[in-house]
Amino acid sequence: MPTLARGERRRLADLLIAAGPDAPTLCTGWTTRDLAAHLVLRERRMDAAAGIRIRALAARTARVQAQYAARPYEELVRLFREGPPRLSPFALPGADEAANTVEYFVHAEDVRRAGDWEPQAVAPALAEALWARLPMLARLEAGRKSPVRLVLLRSDGGRAEAGPEDAGYVEVTGEPGELALFAFGRGARAQVRVAGAEEAVAALRAALPLPPEEL
Incomplete structure (x- = not known):
């Protein structure tokens, strides 16, 4: 099957x-x-x-x-x-x-994505499965390493959070597959947008890879 x-x-x-x-x-x-x-x-x-x-x-x-x-x-x-x-x-x-x-x-x-690559659409069913697993995986992966609160925002709606609650926060926005890659430490090659206070983004950048265009 x-x-x-x-x-x-x-x-x-x-x-x-x-x-x-x-x-x-x-x-x-x-x-x-x-x-x-x-x-x-x-x-x-x-x-x-x-x-x-x-x-x-x-x-x-x-x-x-x-x-x-x-x-x-x-x-x-x-x-x-x-x-x-x-x-x-x-x-x-x-x-x-x-x-x-x-x-x-x-x-x-x-x-x-290790070499030259182009964006590739993720099938809707796979995107939903990745999103459904993201909250738990973000807590186990990126959330353990992040010094700030991570607010993961799905491009077409939806929110998940991970990381310490008593710190500044950074919003990371993207499609489910891109957010999954970010959560697993592949943020340098993930198509995500990062937003937050300069100090919070700098602290996150020191702990986890972020896309070069966001640095």
Whole structure:
């Protein structure tokens, strides 16, 4: 059954193949090969994936990821395209859609926007799914790093907030996909508008990437 996560998985796999194994990505220090290895590890080696979030376990995660990265690139992309193995938690009903829709959208843009790129429309159903997940994800991602209150405004209406409540605030306006990219630290390549007091914007700029035209 087609789902948004499966659609983004296919798109990301296609972008990885088109880019080749040595292309840059927006993931600092990672080539497309590194990103492909990360994606395979994340859903096929749960025993080693904890280091993605837990710093104390990051060394083991890096070792296992390097082992995957040593495999043929086409094999890595094929494994990712096939989806999680039967015993992976991501194979549970609904888990792929809940955990990977935003993940794969962001990583697809990590590949697409690392070089020359042009704006690309996001399907309405995907845009709504990204927006629905944005409040929680903004609190977990950008909100943890921001020194100011983030007011995320959807271009056609809608509002989400994250970050400390006892500080100045900055408004970040854009389409759902662009706001998701901003929330995940890709603000330098996101089409968002930033507005707020000069001091608040400067503090945000020191903590999170913002579009060059806003600096």
